[in-house]
Amino acid sequence: MAIEADARVRDAILGGLALQLADEELFLGHRDSEWLGLAPEVEEDVAFASIAQDEVRHASFWYELAEACGFGQADALAFDRAPSERRHAALCARPNGDWAYTVLRHYLYDAWDAVRLAALAESGDEVWASGARRMLREEHYHHLHMERWVVDLGRAGGEAAARLRGAFAALLPDLPDLVAFAVDPQALVDLGILSRPLADLRRAFVARVEATLSRAGLPAEEIAARLAAHPREGARQTAPDHDAAALLETMNGVRSLGAAVW
Amino acid sequence: MPEARREAFMARIRRGEKIEAHDWMPDDYRLLLLRLIHMHAVSEIMGAYPEKEWVPKAPTLRRKMSLMAKVQDEIGHGQLLLRVAEDLAAPLGRDRMELMDDVITGRVKFHNVFHMEAPTWADAGIIGWLVDGAAIITQTALLDCSYAPYARVLKRICAEESFHMQHGESIILSLAEGEPWQREMLQEALNRWWEAILFFFGPPVVTDAARRMMEYRIRSRTNEELRQKFLTRYVPRIRAVGLEIPDSALRFDEEAGLWRYTEPDWERWSRVVRENIGPKSQERIALRRMAHQDQAWVREALVRARTAAVV
Incomplete structure (x- = not known):
């Protein structure tokens, strides 16, 4: 009985984390895909579309893990859950805004994702660890790509740098919730899924982005201060659901027609 | 001298040689190619x-990923072809930006099917x-094009288009095997697209430009030959999934060895392309x-x- 109860608790925690990771990747990948055909140059269109596909593929992997934890079928988890049931950080569902907001958001998300994946790659659970290792390889290229954009826009000065500063100011309040977990991170450490506590991961995140943001002329030091003011030690609160609601309304354009095989 | 040069060029074409971007070429060869590849x-x-x-509305994770990959491919094809067009346009003093501006000013046309609603x-x-099935037919007919950079790019494009066709077929099969209202949705979509797809191959008349492209071995098949090939390949497939082709006059004329069909409204569709007056243009x-x-x-x-980085 105790073993079964333990397994249920474990599944609830791990499934909750898988859903968070899945919702974040799906929403960001969806937002990325809104740039299809609209990126500043056709070469970038192709590159960005590739990144968008990676994100949705990662989401698919995490939804399948949630399914394995007994949360329901992967597509239903991706498409049919209400906005209020979502576990994403608010930043992932925000509308795209301009190119500066798009690339800076992506850069910050990728930086955190890399830190988080590196910790999951050392997990005691081989399914989680091998999935995280595979994604880390792809995220490495996303990170390089976005880093280049952020630095270039910052160094260009003028309108581009002004837009980048505007994007930074808009993104800063969203960072404490991004760099957090929808389930209690200490429980993840106790289960051996997360190899390091949240405070360590936050330090690694700040260390990863500081130099690049400074090169781009952004006040990077504000991030550490903002995170310190909002530690988010337990499970972070659910994001306000208006952005997710708008996003899901589009996403269910076909499924809402009726139950069917598509 | 110019005449001798032209004659030597034509001799290369007749021998089946391929022309490269930096080879000498007659102006009208360059212009014909540029018009074709730019479009x-x-x-x-x-x-x-x-x-x-x-893409945002695709109903499953798998469909979403596959449609994103397809759209990416299409933009990627545009990019590859723009590079070929840029090389042709450079001696004329035109660059990528201008080639793109031409879309906005209406100087360059795009295929009729992309003016339509979906x-x-x-x-x-x-x-x-x-549509991709039709494009495979027109594009594979150009694989032996005398202009080598275009032929090389087409090789990759055709390979990818065949994945697109399979992706489309997979969506179609799910709908055809699905609920009655899904089949109805599919039939309505076919009704909407049929005439546009027949027009896609172009009018049957061999224009002066088409004739010169054949002389230059830029292309070797007429519009009508390609349309006939499409009908031969797709009419049985469309019927096999239980769809009705919205043309009561469609039949295969055994004696002539040709498909007979109701002709698209050539004038209306030409105006859609020429004047950008389709529902979504x-x-x-x-x-x-x-x-x-x-x-x-x-x-x-x-x-x-x-x-700034270089300085």
């Missing part, structure tokens, strides 16, 4: 929009299955304007940043 490039890019509309998920399937040109003109600040910033 092809732009059509690939404009062709991304009808399907892009369905109001249901079934339309996204029909585009992959039949202006909306899609506006999207391109958004990408090209509204994002100009990003391209300018990149140039400044890279220049």
Whole structure:
């Protein structure tokens, strides 16, 4: 009985984390895909579309893990859950805004994702660890790509740098919730899924982005201060659901027609 | 002297040799190619929009990923073709920016099918299955083109288009085997697209430009030959999935060895392409304007940043 109860608790925690990771990747990948055909140059269109596909593929992997934890079928988890049931950080569902907001958001998300994946790659659970290792390889290229954009826009000065500063100011309040977990991170450490506590991961995140943001002329030091003011030690609160609601309304354009095989 | 040069060029063409970007070529060969490839490039890019509309709405994770990959491919084809067009345009003093401006000013046309609405998920399937199926036929007919850079790019494009066709076919099969209302949605989409797809191959008359392209071995088949090939390949497939082709006059004339069909309204469709007056023409040109003109600040910033990095 105790073993079964333990397994249920474990599944609830791990499934909750898988859903968070899945919702974040799906929403960001969806937002990325809104740039299809609209990126500043056709070469970038192709590159960005590739990144968008990676994100949705990662989401698919995490939804399948949630399914394995007994949360329901992967597509239903991706498409049919209400906005209020979502576990994403608010930043992932925000509308795209301009190119500066798009690339800076992506850069910050990728930086955190890399830190988080590196910790999951050392997990005691081989399914989680091998999935995280595979994604880390792809995220490495996303990170390089976005880093280049952020630095270039910052160094260009003028309108581009002004837009980048505007994007930074808009993104800063969203960072404490991004760099957090929808389930209690200490429980993840106790289960051996997360190899390091949240405070360590936050330090690694700040260390990863500081130099690049400074090169781009952004006040990077504000991030550490903002995170310190909002530690988010337990499970972070659910994001306000208006952005997710708008996003899901589009996403269910076909499924809402009726139950069917598509 | 110029005449001798031209004669030597034609001798190369007749021997089946391939022409490279830096080889000498007659002006009208360059212009014919540029017009063809520029329109092809732009059509690939404009062709991304009808399907892009369905990426956010795709009904499963698998469909979403596969449609995103397809739209990416189309933009990628546009990019490859633009590079070929840029090389041809350079001696004329025209660059990528101008080739793109031409979409917005209406100087370059794009295929009739991309001026149309795609109001249901079934339309996204029909585009992959039949529009890409039609494109495979016109593009494989160009694989032996005398201009080597175009032929090389087409090889990759054709390989990818065949994945697109399978992607479309997979969507179609799910709908055809699905609920009655899904089959109805599919039939309606076919009804919407049929005439446009027949027009896609162009009017049967061999224009002066088409005749010169054949002399130069840029292309070797007429529009009508390609349309006939499409009908031979797809009429049985469409019927096999239980769909009805919306043309009561469609039949295979055994004696002539040709398909007979109700002709598309050549004049109406030509005007759609020439004047950008299809139901979605202006909306899609506006999207391109958004990408090209509204994002100009990003391209300018990149140039400044890279220049600053070098200095």
